[in-house]
Amino acid sequence: GAVVSQHPSRVICKSGTSVKIECRSLDFQATTMFWYRQFPKQSLMLMATSNEGSKATYEQGVEKDKFLINHASLTLSTLTVTSAHPEDSSFYICSAAIRRETQYFGPGTRLLVL
Amino acid sequence: KQEVTQIPAALSVPEGENLVLNCSFTDSAIYNLQWFRQDPGKGLTSLLLIQSSQREQTSGRLNASLDKSSGRSTLYIAASQPGDSATYLCAVDHENNRKLIWGLGTSLAVNP
Numbered sequence: 241g242a243v244v245s246q247h248p249s250r251v252i253c254k255s256g257t258s259v260k261i262e263c264r265s266l267d268f269q270a271t272t273m274f275w276y277r278q279f280p281k282q283s284l285m286l287m288a289t290s291n292e293g294s295k296a297t298y299e300q301g302v303e304k305d306k307f308l309i310n311h312a313s314l315t316l317s318t319l320t321v322t323s324a325h326p327e328d329s330s331f332y333i334c335s336a337a338i339r340r341e342t343q344y345f346g347p348g349t350r351l352l353v354l
Numbered sequence: 355k356q357e358v359t360q361i362p363a364a365l366s367v368p369e370g371e372n373l374v375l376n377c378s379f380t381d382s383a384i385y386n387l388q389w390f391r392q393d394p395g396k397g398l399t400s401l402l403l404i405q406s407s408q409r410e411q412t413s414g415r416l417n418a419s420l421d422k423s424s425g426r427s428t429l430y431i432a433a434s435q436p437g438d439s440a441t442y443l444c445a446v447d448h449e450n451n452r453k454l455i456w457g458l459g460t461s462l463a464v465n466p
Contacts, residue, residue, distance in 0.1 A: 246397075274454075283358075283456040284443070333397055343454070345390075347397035 242268050244336050246346035261319045261349045263334030269314035270336030278331040324353040356381040356448050360457035375429040375460045377444030382422050385447040389418050389429050392441045434464045
């Protein structure tokens with residue numbers, strides 16, 4: 241089946257630093273990748289949708305200058321949390337899709353900002 | 355605005371029981387509905403996807419039904435096992451913008 245990886249799986253950083261999270265589709269080419277955020281006891285929230293070679297589409301309330309998304313190839317998308325603060329601590333999950341009907345999810349990245 | 359609700363929030367059952375998880379959504383204009391499993395601190399595993407034109411889907415001990423007009427879906431798990439313990443999430447792909455709207459999930463514990 242389609243496999244999506246994320247790296248790192250867990251990261252702890254100091255407030256004010258930037259953190260990059262990678263999302264890779266290992267055995268298929270994903271034209272669309274999605275980034276989600278999940279706070280404790282809350283549902284997953286879509287942050288942005290990115291298509292290869294074009295700018296990401298951000299959901300309302302998500303700051304595009306803070307959460308930089310680069311979909312450089314059909315197998316790689318990166319999310320950079322710039323100038324991270326404790327309130328950015330969350331579980332970040334990416335998914336990749338060949339067609340919009342099926343999203344394959346990565347294992348997630350747990351970010352803790354001290 | 356599409357909202358997805360899952361009931362119950364948590365469920366604890368002895369091994370071997372058949373059980374039903376519920377998902378309801380407020381806007382019937384959906385493209386499809388999916389059930390996922392999430393293990394603690396981990397990503398999501400897709401269990402079943404039901405297109406808006408379908409009534410149910412089955413995979414092994416899992417059966418998901420969809421009643422689009424009433425805004426409801428159920429996930430039926432037969433002969434539950436301890437390995438089924440996880441959080442089960444329901445998500446609808448909203449027809450207009452084709453993005454997933456998620457419920458909060460049902461946390462299931464199957465006790466040996």
